[in-house]
Amino acid sequence: MSEQPFLTDIKTLRERARRHIEQGAVTEGYKADRETVIRLLNEALATEIVCTLRYKRHYYMAEGLSASVAAQEFLEHAQQEQQHADWLAERIVQLGGAPNFSPEGLSTRSHAEYVEGEDLKDMVKENLIAERIAIDSYREIATFLGDKDPTTRRIMEDILAQEEEHADDMAAILEAI
């Protein structure tokens, strides 16, 4: 008895790749529900934009308070959140979707909140909370994707790892204040 081959045979692979070439990176072997993945990525994108804005606000406010260590961390995080937003937008387009950058409804689409904070300690605390929200929601998205869309899962895991660093940074600053 011949065993079931693990990989799709080359002839089938080649034939499948020729069909629907207008779908670019999305092949017939794509296993996830594309609509759902694009919606989740747009929610993550909104989260990243809100986080970028919050860190920017905190950066300028902390600078005014001469809190240079915290301000530098806020700035660095703002830049990384911006980078995350770009990775997400790029992936949405690859999947045939459209990235939602509309300010309309942005804070509702976002998982994390935009809280300005009264003082430095408050700002750090709000950032820590936002990071913890992002960590849980991104972990859930990565788990949901499983092996159905490994590329999107890897992107979510890369972002997740940085959010965990961000949370760790904020926790350390909070302790030092």
Ligand SMILES: [Fe+2]
């Ligand atoms: Fe981020």
Ligand SMILES: [Fe+2]
């Ligand atoms: Fe973050």
